[in-house]
Amino acid sequence: MHYRRVRAAGGTYFFTVNLADRRSDILVRHIDAFRTVVNAVKTRHPFALVAMVVLPEHLHTIWRLPESDADYPLRWSLIKAGFSRRLAAGEVVSVSRHAKRERGIWQRRYWEHQIRDEADLERHVDYIHYNPVKHGWAARAVDWPYSTLHGYIDRGMAMTNWGGEMMNDGVGDYGER
Known part of the structure; x- marks a missing residue:
């Protein structure tokens, strides 16, 4: 089945990608394997990683394509x-996934949104970096280790206390369910 997706060469996209088991924590338990796979794919099929946060059961990222x-x-x-192949089998696999020789690690689909302009980009980067606080994984955004916020701070693009006083401002649903 083919899904309708906007595809623009050189586009910048926000993604939400979920595990099939939303109670799992394998993304952070196997963060080194995940990083290795992402870097290998980036080497073979380049893209700029604008922002990313990896939570136990889902991730958000922004990519800029060539x-x-x-x-x-x-x-x-x-x-x-690539990530699934690095994990030992043992997850529950539905009949339909088994018939297609799929693992039961990831949800089949993901959410994507093409970034429209600089304001849209800034809003999505903020959403990504604040997400661990929103979901209760950290008291402050800087406390979550699996986020590009740390690089933003290192490059002077964000303050160390960024997001410390922020409240969920009602930013829209970006598909993290």
């Missing part, structure tokens, strides 16, 4: 498959 490339579905397929 000017001549719009194939983010390929990249996600390679990341999901």
